[in-house]
Amino acid sequence: MTDIGSSNGARATTTDHTGLQELRKRRIALLFERIITHNELHLADEVFAEDFHWPQFDLHGPDGVRTWVTDFRAAFPDVLDTVQEQVAEGDVVITRVRVIGTQSGEFRGLPPSGRRADFTAVGIDRFRGDKVVERTALFDFVDLMRQLGHTRLDLPGVA
Numbered sequence: 001m002t003d004i005g006s007s008n009g010a011r012a013t014t015t016d017h018t019g020l021q022e023l024r025k026r027r028i029a030l031l032f033e034r035i036i037t038h039n040e041l042h043l044a045d046e047v048f049a050e051d052f053h054w055p056q057f058d059l060h061g062p063d064g065v066r067t068w069v070t071d072f073r074a075a076f077p078d079v080l081d082t083v084q085e086q087v088a089e090g091d092v093v094i095t096r097v098r099v100i101g102t103q104s105g106e107f108r109g110l111p112p113s114g115r116r117a118d119f120t121a122v123g124i125d126r127f128r129g130d131k132v133v134e135r136t137a138l139f140d141f142v143d144l145m146r147q148l149g150h151t152r153l154d155l156p157g158v159a
Helices: 017-036 041-047 061-075 141-148
Strands: 002-005 011-014 048-054 080-089 092-102 116-128 131-139
Touching (some): 017 061, 017 080, 017 131
Antiparallel strands (some): 080 092
């Protein structure tokens, strides 16, 4: 049996696999539709384990998620993330998200463009119980650059 908390303070329990999978999908929807879109950073504690790791950005714990969201929202303050599709299998949830926003700040080395982008991202989140312990995010960076009007990206050399 897994004890499940929610953002409104209510608690429930689930003993079936389907219930846990649905809960996990809802937790990831919270990331996109509330933590990122509405800047509800306090909800990161509800979704991410203390030992969470995001290897792409070397971020750790709920504070690492808050750091990433703060930086992303500085680049795209009007961001709107909408979950399009989710699949849960075993301890993994895969989520396809539509992301819309205007680049008003620096993003991954790209200077502000003032242009609006509409792109798809895919998140792969691994859970332990009802909390995310590891995440990978994928999107077409070249397409995003084109939409934002960027034609060049200087990459650091490999050591």
